Amino acid sequence: MTRTSIKSYLLENPEAVLVLDGGQGTELENRGIQVANPVWSTIPFINESFWSDPASKDREIVKSMYQAFLKSGAQVLMTVTYQASFKSVSENTRIKTLPQYTELLTKIVSFSRECIGSDKWLVGCIGAWGAHNCSEFTGEYGPEPEKIDFLEYFEPQLSTFNVSDDLDMIGFETIPNFHELKAILSWDTSIISKPFFIGLSVHENGLLRDGTTMEEIGRYIKSLGSNLNPNFFLIGVNCVSFNHSSEMLESLHRELPDFPLIAYPNSGEVYDTVKKVWNPKESHTYTWDDIVKKYKASGVRIIGGCCRTTPSDIEAISEAVHQSRQQ
Numbered sequence: 001m002t003r004t005s006i007k008s009y010l011l012e013n014p015e016a017v018l019v020l021d022g023g024q025g026t027e028l029e030n031r032g033i034q035v036a037n038p039v040w041s042t043i044p045f046i047n048e049s050f051w052s053d054p055a056s057k058d059r060e061i062v063k064s065m066y067q068a069f070l071k072s073g074a075q076v077l078m079t080v081t082y083q084a085s086f087k088s089v090s091e092n093t094r095i096k097t098l099p100q101y102t103e104l105l106t107k108i109v110s111f112s113r114e115c116i117g118s119d120k121w122l123v124g125c126i127g128a129w130g131a132h133n134c135s136e137f138t139g140e141y142g143p144e145p146e147k148i149d150f151l152e153y154f155e156p157q158l159s160t161f162n163v164s165d166d167l168d169m170i171g172f173e174t175i176p177n178f179h180e181l182k183a184i185l186s187w188d189t190s191i192i193s194k195p196f197f198i199g200l201s202v203h204e205n206g207l208l209r210d211g212t213t214m215e216e217i218g219r220y221i222k223s224l225g226s227n228l229n230p231n232f233f234l235i236g237v238n239c240v241s242f243n244h245s246s247e248m249l250e251s252l253h254r255e256l257p258d259f260p261l262i263a264y265p266n267s268g269e270v271y272d273t274v275k276k277v278w279n280p281k282e283s284h285t286y287t288w289d290d291i292v293k294k295y296k297a298s299g300v301r302i303i304g305g306c307c308r309t310t311p312s313d314i315e316a317i318s319e320a321v322h323q324s325r326q327q
């Protein structure tokens, strides 16, 4: 079946809010896969047995994760490729060459499509440059972040996703650094040829992890005017504190009132990048119902969960989205 373009759907149905899936890496961990490794949640796909062994346990686990998110009401699902840049994969796994890498990503994308069926939207997920060295929650990109060749880093993953008919959209996740954001926004349709979104990594104080304000980001996007890649159609936050997320979106919405937003916060636990564990911070001040109402008031059009959110969170989001539609 042919799916409607997700961009056209959202633009033609200004009241519609879509439900995204939850924290895949941590959900795989809940289901028995050890994700604490340099390619994070992509690890199960690296073993040849995932593809060759009909009884592969990891394959059943990944499938069961997708089934659980679908059952909870997710309409938009992501590939499990957050830390699958060519750099991370080639430096840390048996996959060393570009053709092997492209083959791996292509297999992951078509496997994900098989898992979710032809009627749901699939996002090719690309983690921040900082994901490869765990700086996505600090935004500390060294003394000369403006000199980082972001295009070289992202290009192999982007060019594979650009040509995949199984993917509806590309998602840059957990972007913590303004130089990185500016680099992504400088790329035209020859570099990003599918609709895409950018999920920012924002501190609970409301600043991008590197200290940039949401106002600066909004002003920068407005200043690009017609130079913006027309495929860029959603901005928002991901893997940010559940309790503080609605204020970040309010700030973005104030600056970019006509720009559709996306939000998928984490559970509010804080990631320890050394021990690779999640530490409790504070319990939820709000329910998903409260959060969904706040998000909707700020123009959020895709809502889901990031790390440590589970299928039951997605079920709560889905109920809240559908209830508020009826009011």
Ligand SMILES: C[S+](C)CC[C@H](N)C(=O)O
Pocket (backbone or CB within 6 Å): 025, 036, 037, 038, 040, 083, 130, 131, 132, 133, 134, 135, 136, 239, 271, 273, 276, 307
């Ligand atoms: C918590 S997930 C988003 C991955 C975090 C970090 N890049 C790591 O590999 O541990």
Ligand SMILES: N[C@@H](CCS)C(=O)O
Pocket (backbone or CB within 6 Å): 022, 023, 024, 025, 026, 041, 078, 082, 125, 173, 174, 239, 306, 307
């Ligand atoms: N989609 C990624 C986000 C990590 S912040 C994951 O679930 O692993």
Ligand SMILES: [Zn+2]
Pocket (backbone or CB within 6 Å): 023, 238, 239, 266, 306, 307
């Ligand atoms: Zn996350």
